[in-house]
Amino acid sequence: MWLDSTVAPPTAATTKTPPLCSYAVSTIKFGFKIDITSSTNGIYAININEEAHPETRVEYSVFHSNQTSSREIKQLKPCTQYEHAVEFIDSADNMTPCSYTGNEPSELTTQMELKDIEDGSCIPGYVCYRSDWNIGSSMSASNNVAVERCLTDSTQFCIKPAIDDICTNLTTTFTSGKCMVSTFKIIKSIPVDYLNANELQPEIPTELPVDTIQTRLPQNCSNLNIVYTCLDMDDNSDPKPLTELEPFTNYNCTGQIKENNVSIKNTTAIKFNIDCDLTTTITKTSVTSTSVTLSWTTTSQKCKDVLTKSPKLTFLCSCVPHHSTHKRSKPSSGGTCLINGLEPYTIYTCDVEPHYKNKDLDKRTSIKDVETDVGIPANISDPEVFPLGHNEIKVTCTHSKKFHGPGGYYFARLRYNGDIVRTQQNKSHCHFIFKDLSYSTTYILEVFAGNERFEGNLKHRPVNTEYNDKAVIGFLIFLIFLTSVALLLVVYKIFILKCRQSQ
CATH class of the missing domain: 2.60.40 (Immunoglobulin-like)
Known part of the structure; x- marks a missing residue:
């Protein structure tokens, strides 16, 4: 509701006399003018609505305080028939319809030129x-x-x-x-x-090489095209044309809309990264006791030779033993790599990881249960020798338990003058006892770890047995006995001699 309030309304007087209320309507440019004449001072409601649409009723308010009050109604619909009415509103909000005294018909039609x-x-x-x-x-x-x-x-x-x-x-x-x-x-x-360049909807490229970025332009405009240049967002390199774009790179591309090869405006920048559908297939593996050789092929439907022949595409080969996080890796730029320094007789999971510009593409291909060949067992420590008697020794050594093959065992032997005189084998631990050896003899002790195919590095050292203590003790006892017998004979002879002398 609109209210003219340039003059404050007076306090309504209590009267039973019906208010004087009349109005006229005249057409003006772009609408109507309502004139309230010879009417009681107060507030009047002016109602305007389309004749065909009563629900479009609009109400205006005007305060009438002199002989004639006018209100212009504009911004009406052209060529439309309107109905109008004016009502007086008293202090109790009672409404009294006003009589229409104009020369125009009570329904007016707007015109337009x-x-x-x-x-x-x-x-x-x-x-x-x-x-x-x-x-x-x-x-x-x-x-x-x-x-x-x-x-x-x-x-x-x-x-x-x-x-x-x-x-x-x-x-x-x-x-x-x-x-x-x-x-x-x-x-x-x-x-x-x-043309609103911000509303153009270019098709984001998904394959390489990129010849153009398809963008729908007005079909009725001739000699209109878009030339795009792209910026690598990661290293802020110089802008590149579409034909030089690379895979796995974040680009921000802006197009220049040209008419007859003259730039008229720029497009909104578009951002994309062409993630090639790189597929790596491991085709062959070969092993030695300490190395694995992997061969693979790499294909891409979206990027084809642009990717597979690029020198920026490299591969990282790696092998991880089961239940371990340690990784032995080897970079490669081709389809074959050799990973050495591995443990013999060990099961590995081997991976080929493609990288582009030294960035991992997270497209790893794995092959499980790659087992290296049987190898030479790990070295044992220098053996320790403990004498248990004058002709008995105990031999021990420590070992990592890495036999690098099936049927692991420990082996010890004694040589004398180059000949093997004693041997022992133990599968559980490096511990041996040699008994009944020759007294006061120097042997050569040899100890190694072995498996079903290989013997480990030999550890050897000289071992000396002591003298025969039992023989020495027996000889001493015999010597003491002989000495005692001789003394007894001497004493006896002395005794006999004294007895003769006394007689």
Whole structure:
């Protein structure tokens, strides 16, 4: 509700006399004028609605304080029949209809002429028309696009040309059956300036090489094309043309829209990364006791030779033993790599990881249960010898338990003058006891770890047994016995001699 309040309303007086209330209506440019005459001072409600659409009723309020009060009603729809009514509102909000005293009929029809419509300029890239008539409902375009009202100027209505309206003529029709001239048509040329580059929808490239970025342009414009250049967002390199783009690279591409090879505007930047469908297949493996050789092929449907023949595409080969995070790796630029320094007789999972410009592409290919060949067992420590008696020794050594093959065992032997005189084998630990050896003898001890195919590095050292202590003790006892017997004989002879002398 609109209220004129330039003069404050007086306090309503209590009266039973019906208020004087009359009005007249006259047509003016772009609408009607309501004149309230010879009426009681106070507030009046003016109601206007389309005759065919009563729900469109609009109410205005005006304060009447002198002989005549007027209110102009504009921005009505052209070529439309309107109904009108005026009511007096007393202090108790009671409403009294006013009588119509005008010469015009009680239902009036608005008119419009072509000169009432002017060119507007509300929304860039739109065709706009302005008028003090509300032309939105009677306005339509040949491209069937909906009419939009200008947000900053209610007198303007706009139509957005479609992409194929550019470089053509757009016809706007103003239609109503209530006007003397029922149809007006305005034809406007739509130059390429109406093209909104931000609304273009280029097709993001997904394959290499890139010849062009497909972008739908107005089909009625001749000699119109887009030239794109792209910037690597990771290293801020120099702009590149489309034909030099690389895979697995973050690009920010901007196009220049050109007409007859003259740049007219830039497109909105588009960002993309061509992730090639790289497929690596391990075709062959060969092993030794300490190495694995992998052979593979690499294919790509999206990037073809641009990727597979690029020197920036490298591979990292690696082998990880089961239940371990330790990785033995080897870089390679071709389809074969040798991974050495591995443990013999060990099961590995081996990977081939493609990298582009030293970045992992997260496209790993694995092969499991690759077992290296049987090898020489790991070295044992220098053996330690402990004497258990004069002709008995204990031999021990330490070992990593890495036999590098099936049937692991420990072996010890004694040599004398080059000949093997004693041997022992132990499968659980490096521990041996040699008994009943020769006394006071120097042997050569040899110890090694072995498996079913190989013997490990030999550890050897001299071993000395001690003298025969039992023989020495027996000889001493015998010597003591002989000595005792001899002494007894001497004592006996002395005793006999004394006995003879005494007789």
